Amino acid sequence: MSPSPEPLDPIIHAQSRLRIMATLAAVPRGDALVFPRLRGLLGMTAGNLSTHLTRLEEAGYVEQNKTFSGRTPATYVSLTPRxxxxxADYTRRLRALLDDQ
Known part of the structure; x- marks a missing residue:
């Protein structure tokens, strides 16, 4: 009998937050996605995306940088090193859980 797998991170495990994390993980380090582009890729409402980004930001997983392009506000979203x-830990644990089946 193999030992029980490590638990999955509940912050990431929520479906919407998992989709956000997976999308941002595909962005090269040092790059960011502008909020409307991320919203479009995920097909989420602005309010729903903002709520989930706030939760991920509170956990230290994403950062949002608000700037201006002329007079127009722009929010850039990226994964932090954390x-x-x-x-990466989440996906490793998920693979271990699936391989154990």
């Missing part, structure tokens, strides 16, 4: 590590 977020990249958390997502």
């Amino acid at each position: 977020g990249r590590t958390a997502f």
Whole structure:
């Protein structure tokens, strides 16, 4: 009998937050996605995406940088190093759980 797998991170495990993390993990380190592009890729409402991003930001997994392009506000979203590590750990644990089946 194999030991029980490590638990999955509940912050990432929520479906919407998992989709956000997976999308941002595909962005090269040092790059970010502008909020409307991320919203479009995920097919989420602005309010729903904002709520989940706030939760991920509170956990230290994402950062949101608000700037202006002329007079137009722009929000850029990216994974933090901690977020990249958390997502890598999450996927490793998920694979271990699936392989144990």
